[in-house]
Amino acid sequence: MVSVGIVGWRGMVGSVLMDRMVAENDFGGFEPVFFSTSQAGKTGPDIGTGPQPVLDANDVDKLAEMDVVVSCQGGSYTEQIHPALRQRGWRGYWIDAASTLRMTDDSMIVLDPVNHRLIDKALESGTKDYIGGNCTVSLMLMAVGGLFEKNWIEWITSMTYQSASGAGANNMRELVAQMGCLGDSAKALLADPAVSILDIDRQISATLADPDFPTQYFGAPLAASLIPWIDRAMENGQTREEWKGVAETNKILGRSQNPIPIDGQCVRVGAMRCHSQALTIKLTEDLPLNVIEDAIVSANDWVTVIPNDKATTLSGLSPAAVSGTLGVPVGRVRKLILGPDYLTVFTVGDQLLWGAAEPLRRALRIILSYLDSAA
Ligand SMILES: NC(=O)C1=CN([C@@H]2O[C@H](COP(=O)(O)OP(=O)(O)OC[C@H]3O[C@@H](n4cnc5c(N)ncnc54)[C@H](OP(=O)(O)O)[C@@H]3O)[C@@H](O)[C@H]2O)C=CC1
Numbered sequence: 001m002v003s004v005g006i007v008g009w010r011g012m013v014g015s016v017l018m019d020r021m022v023a024e025n026d027f028g029g030f031e032p033v034f035f036s037t038s039q040a041g042k043t044g045p046d047i048g049t050g051p052q053p054v055l056d057a058n059d060v061d062k063l064a065e066m067d068v069v070v071s072c073q074g075g076s077y078t079e080q081i082h083p084a085l086r087q088r089g090w091r092g093y094w095i096d097a098a099s100t101l102r103m104t105d106d107s108m109i110v111l112d113p114v115n116h117r118l119i120d121k122a123l124e125s126g127t128k129d130y131i132g133g134n135c136t137v138s139l140m141l142m143a144v145g146g147l148f149e150k151n152w153i154e155w156i157t158s159m160t161y162q163s164a165s166g167a168g169a170n171n172m173r174e175l176v177a178q179m180g181c182l183g184d185s186a187k188a189l190l191a192d193p194a195v196s197i198l199d200i201d202r203q204i205s206a207t208l209a210d211p212d213f214p215t216q217y218f219g220a221p222l223a224a225s226l227i228p229w230i231d232r233a234m235e236n237g238q239t240r241e242e243w244k245g246v247a248e249t250n251k252i253l254g255r256s257q258n259p260i261p262i263d264g265q266c267v268r269v270g271a272m273r274c275h276s277q278a279l280t281i282k283l284t285e286d287l288p289l290n291v292i293e294d295a296i297v298s299a300n301d302w303v304t305v306i307p308n309d310k311a312t313t314l315s316g317l318s319p320a321a322v323s324g325t326l327g328v329p330v331g332r333v334r335k336l337i338l339g340p341d342y343l344t345v346f347t348v349g350d351q352l353l354w355g356a357a358e359p360l361r362r363a364l365r366i367i368l369s370y371l372d373s374a375a
């Protein structure tokens with residue numbers, strides 16, 4: 001039976017992955033083996049088949065016994081373990097959430113509703129590293145993959161509204177702590193309807209500026225504010241998150257030789273786990289909106305078009321509405337006054353599901369079924 005080593009199952013992305021695998025009955029037909037850098041010898045996650053022993057995730061010999069390794073452990077783990085495994089001749093499949101291997105020549109970025117055909121080709125040609133894409137990129141492609149498929153996109157500029165979860169579990173906690181701190185500081189003033197809103201605003205501003213305001217992880221207030229910087233600086237003035245938009249999208253689409261220009265500003269906002277994006281799309285031709293919407297919704301089973309009215313937008317096109325679901329709504333679809341070939345859309349998606357865990361569990365299924373058919 002195929003053995004699948006799972007590393008990083010305790011973390012945020014890994015826990016979402018475990019939940020999805022249990023929900024989809026993915027555990028079956030292979031032998032799961034759980035690894036941890038800190039819990040070796042303890043009991044693993046409950047996957048409905050009784051307690052699982054946990055092995056040491058730094059034990060390269062044990063990992064090398066696996067046919068497939070799935071890692072949600074993070075980039076430094078990948079940097080250390082992946083080369084060690086390959087150097088000792090391991091030819092197994094490596095599926096990873098971390099960005100480390102995404103742009104290597106030997107890897108495939110997996111987002112099967114968009115690039116299943118390329119994944120199949122990669123399997124046939126012997127590719128062994130299958131890496132989940134950047135969350136913002138994967139969610140953008142889930143939203144408007146239909147327009148890419150039709151070759152209707154000349155370029156895109158994306159303005160993002162990215163959730164705290166993209167920065168990690170501690171950052172999510174810090175966002176909630178910041179919200180709590182602000183709420184507490186204004187509580188007495190809010191209780192008195194006669195208090196001026198400007199007094200409340202002054203109180204909030206003072207709390208945001210207080211040296212004790214919790215900013216250890218974000219480095220700045222996020223609640224009642226935003227942070228227009230994600231990831232590290234690139235030499236050309238982009239942040240790395242912005243660079244990933246063009247680099248990863250074109251790799252996922254297999255267009256590295258003939259890339260579609262994509263650029264914009266990536267901004268952290270006070271949402272918990274859904275990234276939102278406003279896209280300006282330069283179309284290759286003037287297409288009617290109904291034709292555009294048809295192409296968007298027919299691209300995959302999760303994307304929907306939200307009618308461009310206030311009530312439906314408020315109820316269906318927000319992080320609050322989408323959080324914890326696999327749905328990828330696309331709304332505010334209209335032509336810009338810039339011209340008939342300038343389209344704008346707004347889209348929201350769960351950053352931990354389609355943005356991280358879901359492409360990995362589906363890549364595992366594809367690889368297992370490939371191994372099964374090759375056996
Ligand atoms: N966060 C995100 O939204 C996204 C993350 N990714 C990538 O996924 C990878 C993992 O990210 P993420 O899940 O956020 O990382 P986490 O920090 O949540 O988890 C990583 C590891 O930390 C260890 N750990 C230490 N203390 C705890 C604890 N109290 N609870 C749970 N785990 C703990 C666990 O390893 P051990 O069992 O060995 O102790 C765990 O596997 C990163 O490479 C990231 O780039 C990709 C897309 C989106």
Ligand SMILES: N[C@@H](CC(=O)OP(=O)(O)O)C(=O)O
Pocket residue numbers: 097098099133134135162163165166167230231241244
């Ligand atoms: N950088 C993303 C999250 C993430 O982990 O991205 P990547 O997998 O590309 O490092 C964000 O902060 O929202």
